[in-house]
Amino acid sequence: MSLAGVRVLLVEDEAIIAMTAEDMLDELGCTTVATSSNLADAMAATEASDFDIALLDINLNGLDSLPVADRLREAGLPFVFTTGYGAAGRSHAHAEAPLIAKPYQLHDLEKAIREALGR
Amino acid sequence: MGAMIRARDWSGTEFGPIADWPQSLRSALSIALRSPGGAAIFWGPDHRFLYNDSWAALLGQRHPWALGRRADEVLVDIWPGLEKQFQHAFGDGEAVNMVDTLLERNLGGVRFASWWSYSLLPIAGEDGRIGGVLGQARETTDSVLRRQRDALMVRLGDRLRLLDEPGDMLAAALDLLAAEMGVARLGYGEIDEEGRTIDILACACSGSGGLDDISGRYSVEMAGNDFHAVLGRGETIRIDDVAADSIMSADGLAERYRGLGIVAALVVPVISAERYRAMLFAHESHPRRWQDGEQALLRAATDQLWREMSRARAQRALTHSEERYRRIFEQANDVILTADLDQVITDVNPAAASLIEAARESIVGRSMHEFLTPHSSDQARQMLRQKLDHGGTTHHELRLRSSSGRLMTWEINSTLTLDDRGEPVGLHAIARDVTERRVAEERQRLLVNELNHRVKNTLAVVQGLALQSFADGRDPAESRTAFQQRLAALAAAHDLLTRESWEGATLSELIREAVGHLNAQEERLTIEGPDATLGPKAAVSLVMALHELATNAAKYGALSRTGGKVEIHWRIDAERLRFEWRERDGPPVARPERRGFGLRMIERALAADLGGTVAIDFAPAGFACRIDARLTGSGGGLKE
Numbered sequence: 001m002s003l004a005g006v007r008v009l010l011v012e013d014e015a016i017i018a019m020t021a022e023d024m025l026d027e028l029g030c031t032t033v034a035t036s037s038n039l040a041d042a043m044a045a046t047e048a049s050d051f052d053i054a055l056l057d058i059n060l061n062g063l064d065s066l067p068v069a070d071r072l073r074e075a076g077l078p079f080v081f082t083t084g085y086g087a088a089g090r091s092h093a094h095a096e097a098p099l100i101a102k103p104y105q106l107h108d109l110e111k112a113i114r115e116a117l118g119r
Numbered sequence: 120m121g122a123m124i125r126a127r128d129w130s131g132t133e134f135g136p137i138a139d140w141p142q143s144l145r146s147a148l149s150i151a152l153r154s155p156g157g158a159a160i161f162w163g164p165d166h167r168f169l170y171n172d173s174w175a176a177l178l179g180q181r182h183p184w185a186l187g188r189r190a191d192e193v194l195v196d197i198w199p200g201l202e203k204q205f206q207h208a209f210g211d212g213e214a215v216n217m218v219d220t221l222l223e224r225n226l227g228g229v230r231f232a233s234w235w236s237y238s239l240l241p242i243a244g245e246d247g248r249i250g251g252v253l254g255q256a257r258e259t260t261d262s263v264l265r266r267q268r269d270a271l272m273v274r275l276g277d278r279l280r281l282l283d284e285p286g287d288m289l290a291a292a293l294d295l296l297a298a299e300m301g302v303a304r305l306g307y308g309e310i311d312e313e314g315r316t317i318d319i320l321a322c323a324c325s326g327s328g329g330l331d332d333i334s335g336r337y338s339v340e341m342a343g344n345d346f347h348a349v350l351g352r353g354e355t356i357r358i359d360d361v362a363a364d365s366i367m368s369a370d371g372l373a374e375r376y377r378g379l380g381i382v383a384a385l386v387v388p389v390i391s392a393e394r395y396r397a398m399l400f401a402h403e404s405h406p407r408r409w410q411d412g413e414q415a416l417l418r419a420a421t422d423q424l425w426r427e428m429s430r431a432r433a434q435r436a437l438t439h440s441e442e443r444y445r446r447i448f449e450q451a452n453d454v455i456l457t458a459d460l461d462q463v464i465t466d467v468n469p470a471a472a473s474l475i476e477a478a479r480e481s482i483v484g485r486s487m488h489e490f491l492t493p494h495s496s497d498q499a500r501q502m503l504r505q506k507l508d509h510g511g512t513t514h515h516e517l518r519l520r521s522s523s524g525r526l527m528t529w530e531i532n533s534t535l536t537l538d539d540r541g542e543p544v545g546l547h548a549i550a551r552d553v554t555e556r557r558v559a560e561e562r563q564r565l566l567v568n569e570l571n572h573r574v575k576n577t578l579a580v581v582q583g584l585a586l587q588s589f590a591d592g593r594d595p596a597e598s599r600t601a602f603q604q605r606l607a608a609l610a611a612a613h614d615l616l617t618r619e620s621w622e623g624a625t626l627s628e629l630i631r632e633a634v635g636h637l638n639a640q641e642e643r644l645t646i647e648g649p650d651a652t653l654g655p656k657a658a659v660s661l662v663m664a665l666h667e668l669a670t671n672a673a674k675y676g677a678l679s680r681t682g683g684k685v686e687i688h689w690r691i692d693a694e695r696l697r698f699e700w701r702e703r704d705g706p707p708v709a710r711p712e713r714r715g716f717g718l719r720m721i722e723r724a725l726a727a728d729l730g731g732t733v734a735i736d737f738a739p740a741g742f743a744c745r746i747d748a749r750l751t752g753s754g755g756g757l758k759e
Contacts, residue, residue, distance in 0.1 A: 014576060015660065015724030019716070020583035037727035059572065061656070084575030085568060102579035 003113060004029035009054040011035075011042040011068060012082070013061050017102065021055060021082075024106050028113070042068045046075065053116055054079040055109075069094050078116040080109075120172050121152045123183065132187055133163055147242045147253050154255065160242075162251035166190035166205060177258070196225040208239040208252045215239040219259050224408075229359060231408035232301075234263040264412025271299050272419055279427045286321070288431060292424045293323035297401075300413060304330040304402040307424070308337075310395055314347075315339060317398075328404025329380050343372045350388035351395040355414055358384045360406035383407035387418045389425045397425060454529065454550040457536065460543060462487040462503065474552055476521040490519040492526075506535050507543060516553070527554045580609065587716035601670070608633065608666035612659040626651050629658055630687055633665030637673055648689035651696065660728035667717030668700050668744060676742050677705030696731070698746040710737040 008030050012018040015037070022032045034049045036042035039060050046054070046068060054072055056065055056079050072079045073094070081099040098112040130136040144162060151158040152171050159170035168188050175182040178193075185193045194201055200222060204215045216238045224231050237256035244250030278291045289307055297305040306322035317339050322332040339347050345366055349356055358364045361382055367373040376382070383403035389396045399421040401413075448455055454471040458464050463486050472479045475490065488496045495517040502513040512534045519527055533548035588602035611632050630646055637644075653661060669678075669685075677683030683705040689698040711718075718735060721744065725733045731748030 013727070014580060015720060015727050016583040016587075016663075017576070017579045018727075019719055019723060020579070020586055023586065035723075084572040084579065102575045103582040104579075 002029060003110065003117075003119075006030045006053060006113070006117070007033045007051040008113075009034050009036070009042075009045055009049055009051040011037075011045075011054060011060070011065060012057045013037045013059075014057075021109075024109050025055075027106060028110055030113070039063045039065060039068070043071065046071050046077075051077070053077065053113060055113075056081055058083040058085065066093065069097070078118075080112040080116050120170065120175060123186070124148070124152075124169060127186070129187070133165060133167055134187065141245050141250065143242055143244050143250055147251065151253060157256045159254045159256075160251055161190050161205070161239075161254055166209070166252070168193050174256070177256070197222045204239060205252065208241045209249050212241045212243075212249050214241065219263050226408075229406045229408045231410065232260075233258060234260045260410060261412055264410060264416065267299070268412060268416040268419065271295070271416065272423065275420055275423060279423070283431055283434070285428045285431045285435070288424065288428055289321045290323075292420065293321055296417070296420055297323035297325060300401060300416070301325070302401040303328040303404050304333075305400070306333065306402070307397065307399050309397040310339065310347075314351075314395065317342075330402055330404055346372075346386075347395070350386060350398055351390075353388055353390045353395075355388075355418065356384065356386040357409050357414060359408050380404050383409070385409045385414060385417060387414070387421050389421055391425065391429070397421075399424070454552070455547070456550070457545060457547045458487055459545045460503075460507075462499065462546075465545065471550075474521060474527065476523050476525070490521075492518040492520070495519060502533065503546065506533070506546070510535065517550075527552055528557050529553065577609075577613075581606065584609070590716075604670065605663075605666070608663055611635075612662040615655070615658050615662065626653065626689065629653065629662055630665060633662045634669040637669050637678065643678065643684050645684065645686040645688070647687070648698075649691055651689075651691060657728045660724040664721040664725050665700075667721055671715075671717050672702055672705075672742070675706075676708075677702035680704075680706055694749065696729075696746070696748045698748070700744040702741040702743070705741055708737050708739050708742050 006029070008025050010018060010021055010025070010032050012021060012035065018035050018037065022035065025032050033051050034045045036045045037060075042056075042060070042065065054068070054077060056068055056072075058065055058081055069079060069081075070093075079097055081094070081097055082102055082104065083099060084102045098115045100108045100112045125137065127137075129140075134140065144160070148160050148169060151160050151169070154171055155173065157171070157174040157177055159168060159174050161168060166189060168185055168190055170178070170186070178185050181193070190205065191198045191202070204217070207213055208215050218236045219234050220236070222233050222235055224233050235256055236259050237254065240253040240255075241249045242251045242253055275292060275295055278295060279288050282288045282291060293305050293307060302325065304322055304324045306319055308317045308319040310317055315338065316336050318336045319334045322334055324330055324332055343366075346356065349366065356366065358367060361367045361373045361376045361384075364373070367376065376384075381402045382405050384400060386398055386400040388398045399417060401409075401417065448468045451468055451470055454474060455468040456464060456471050457466045464483055467475070467479055467482050469479070472482060475482055487499060491499055498515065499517060502515055506513055512532055514530075514532050517529050517531055519529060521527060529550040530553045531548050531550040533546055535543040536545040536547050538544045584605045585602060588605060589598045593601075615629065615632065626648060627646055627650070634644065672678040672683075672685055677685055684703045686701045686703065687699070688701075689696060691697075722733045722735065725731065725746055725748070729746065729748040731746055734745040734747075736743040736745070
């Protein structure tokens with residue numbers, strides 16, 4: 001099943017990585033509805049934006065993005081963690097969420113999004 | 120003896136024919152002959168000597184030569200002491216009674232002391248005058264010596280008890296014994312483990328006969344192998360005269376001894392734990408008939424001396440050992456502590472007291488559990504249980520608090536202390552404070568983790584640069600150049616991040632770093648603005664962004680044509696940085712259909728990392744980029 005039209009909230013503090021992710025999402029047919037580069041913006045975006053899934057960097061300028069994950073789970077919205085820490089950086093509180101390690105490739109991203117969406 | 124006396128022809132002697140002997144002599148002789156002990160008659164003015172069987176035994180080889188001879192002939196060696204007593208009995212007619220009296224004997228040059236109990240009873244003749252003396256004698260040397268020995272042993276014990284130095288004990292014992300026995304030299308030597316050498320530790324010398332102190336180490340062979348073989352069996356060597364002794368006959372030993380001035384010797388060994396350990400020797404410069412009592416005395420004294428010295432040495436060794444271990448205990452950098460089986464602390468060393476931040480006295484007597492965290496407390500109980508059940512040493516880490524509440528991690532090796540029967544009575548532990556090491560290890564782990572994160576993030580950035588640089592439809596050579604320049608800019612930005620003094624990286628330095636690859640002439644670039652410094656992340660973004668601006672300018676903008684210029688100005692205005700990149704005198708500017716990576720990155724990165732807004736202006740007169748960023752504040756990447 002295609003991922004066309006899936007709306008994505010991208011949370012990533014590194015501009016170049018965020019742009020790469022946007023291009024990859026674009027290639028998968030997804031729409032990046034908002035990109036947040038810090039914790040405060042990301043928290044605001046979970047309220048303000050209309051999206052189907054979030055791509056969530058675990059570390060945002062040295063801050064843990066766990067509160068965003070908590071908020072998303074409360075809202076019943078799926079999300080995918082991205083991290084440079086590898087599997088060890090995963091939060092135990094959200095062990096069910098797929099995790100992709102940076103740098104990731106297009107098919108890693110696609111697989112994780114499908115898993116999170118249950119498609 | 121009666122028969123011998125009757126059989127002799129006395130007619131040519133002072134006694135006259137036996138038939139003419141006065142009744143008083145006959146009666147006295149009859150009494151003497153029937154006496155069970157030594158009894159004799161000294162008759163007439165010359166004190167002529169008649170004796171019974173017991174006395175004959177005392178005379179040894181001088182019987183029967185002595186029969187009928189003068190008292191001063193027969194008792195020649197002791198006559199000087201007896202003459203007065205005989206005069207007393209004969210002249211004054213009074214009985215003489217002596218008990219345990221010392222008589223210095225000298226028979227054929229062999230001198231010895233002997234003790235006697237004897238009596239001289241005057242015998243009146245028919246004319247009423249004293250005709251002779253009935254003498255009765257009993258040698259008491261053995262009992263006298265036994266009493267002396269007992270008394271001496273008591274004195275020796277008293278002397279040794281007051282001393283604790285083995286050397287002092289030896290000197291005191293030798294002095295006492297030498298004086299008591301009246302020997303020229305008394306010495307003590309110890310045999311080494313292999314039985315090869317003898318170490319003479321001390322001598323007591325009377326100064327007579329030229330026998331001096333011979334302390335020193337000698338080969339056992341010097342005294343002859345037989346000599347030490349005898350001692351090794353625990354037997355005493357008793358030589359009255361080296362010239363006449365069988366053990367001295369071998370290997371010219373007698374000559375060697377005489378050469379050393381030793382004529383008589385009494386040597387007793389110490390056998391301990393089935394090994395020949397030591398010997399005590401008495402040397403004399405003239406022949407001496409050693410008494411059984413002297414031998415017994417020397418043996419008893421030597422045994423006692425050995426026992427006392429061994430005890431003193433063991434005590435000293437123990438004391439030294441305790442001192443040595445006490446020093447280790449006091450000076451160890453590691454914690455050493457002991458506790459009883461209830462885990463109540465019985466001792467701690469200074470290292471432990473220092474870490475616990477309390478005096479030893481205030482720690483001893485307290486339970487280990489007062490210092491341990493609850494989890495470690497349970498663990499310590501389990502470990503004790505394990506040792507009690509299975510023995511051995513436990514090795515584990517415990518968390519505990521010092522008196523001031525400082526939390527520590529100790530690595531502990533703990534073993535049970537056992538009593539003589541192998542029953543556990545307590546435990547001793549050696550511990551090391553590994554708090555700092557554990558903190559450092561944790562910090563190291565976090566650093567490695569963080570480094571991994573940064574590397575992965577940087578690789579993700581490089582991935583982004585590669586994907587953008589090598590996008591479909593680009594000229595491969597151009598892509599390669601662009602990618603390499605972007606990597607170089609990223610590397611330069613990271614250099615800035617790791618600079619030792621970040622405070623020194625001013626805005627103008629960053630700009631020069633970012634446009635450095637252009638190699639543009641000085642007059643084509645204008646860089647002007649007040650000093651300000653940037654936070655690390657903002658600096659990296661700015662360098663990357665300016666790199667893209669400069670690259671665009673060189674490819675499509677003002678720097679792509681002769682005479683074109685770039686002006687970089689900034690000012691600080693009410694806590695805000697207002698930055699402008701403006702190109703002049705370049706080719707006509709046309710708004711691109713689709714924004715390339717460079718411009719997108721500038722907008723995104725600067726907006727995100729500098730916490731401001733970025734305006735891109737494709738004005739026909741020249742491209743411009745304006746940045747408006749907060750200089751301070753939470754989201755601001757700039758700092759003054």
